[in-house]
Amino acid sequence: MSRVLLVGWLVCLVFAGSSNAAVSQTIYAWFDVDGNLNVRYVDNSNVGSTIPPGTYQIVLNNNTADDYAVDHKFHLFGPGINYSPPAGDVQTTFSVTFQSGGTYTVQDDLDPADHHLTIVATNAPPSTSTGSTSTTTPSGSTKPTSSDIVGSEAVPFRGALDGIVFGNGALTLSRLGKKVSSLKAGRYTFFVDDESKTRGFSVGQSGKKAVVVTAGSFKGTHDVTIALKPGTWFFYSPGAKKSSFVVVA
Numbered sequence: 001m002s003r004v005l006l007v008g009w010l011v012c013l014v015f016a017g018s019s020n021a022a023v024s025q026t027i028y029a030w031f032d033v034d035g036n037l038n039v040r041y042v043d044n045s046n047v048g049s050t051i052p053p054g055t056y057q058i059v060l061n062n063n064t065a066d067d068y069a070v071d072h073k074f075h076l077f078g079p080g081i082n083y084s085p086p087a088g089d090v091q092t093t094f095s096v097t098f099q100s101g102g103t104y105t106v107q108d109d110l111d112p113a114d115h116h117l118t119i120v121a122t123n124a125p126p127s128t129s130t131g132s133t134s135t136t137t138p139s140g141s142t143k144p145t146s147s148d149i150v151g152s153e154a155v156p157f158r159g160a161l162d163g164i165v166f167g168n169g170a171l172t173l174s175r176l177g178k179k180v181s182s183l184k185a186g187r188y189t190f191f192v193d194d195e196s197k198t199r200g201f202s203v204g205q206s207g208k209k210a211v212v213v214t215a216g217s218f219k220g221t222h223d224v225t226i227a228l229k230p231g232t233w234f235f236y237s238p239g240a241k242k243s244s245f246v247v248v249a
Helices: none
Strands: 026-031 037-041 054-061 074-078 081-083 091-098 103-108 116-121 134-136 145-150 157-165 171-175 182-184 186-194 201-204 211-214 220-228 231-236 243-248
Touching: 037 103, 037 116, 081 091, 171 231, 171 243, 182 186, 186 201, 186 211, 211 220
Parallel strands: 026 054, 145 220, 157 186, 182 243
Antiparallel strands: 026 037, 054 091, 074 081, 074 103, 103 116, 134 145, 157 171, 186 220, 201 211, 201 231, 231 243
């Protein structure tokens, strides 16, 4: 069964020095549950058809339980770049330099005709589209993907967290493959892969209204960006045991 290839996000924002600077020097790449290729900056906006020349760190993530990079094959190539992750790697971070005037392609080698992006490295204003609030239900899909933002944009963005609701109702929350126990205050995107028809994934603090990332009847993938303030937080399925993690200032 195909699962979403979630992105493992880094927390550092480094801006390019030109007047037409990139949104960030860190780029996140993944394939969603329907096989669509996602290439985004740290603010969740899409990398468009142009990008300022320079060196970027790309974070490619595929750490869900049963995929292991066999459904899709990421490939980035162009002048001075020809990169595909090593076979079997479920998470990888690498640096690339986009040369001025160069044309680059990002694609799924297993389906390049339908899943590819062409990018030209130029100092012209970048072509991007905001991806902070979207809902996509591809034709024939029974597992829609969507994203929302909860919290203030003034709170710094820290990265992404990977949540899984297993078919038996068990929940996990991890960051870059490691169990979450402590986080720094800020905004985080919770990417949840929900494989249960009866259990969901909620996040909240005691005495405050929880944020429902996926409801009990939902099965599929959903991502929500939440501003986490200092204190003890919980992730859980309503009516089931809560798991806690600490957010520090």
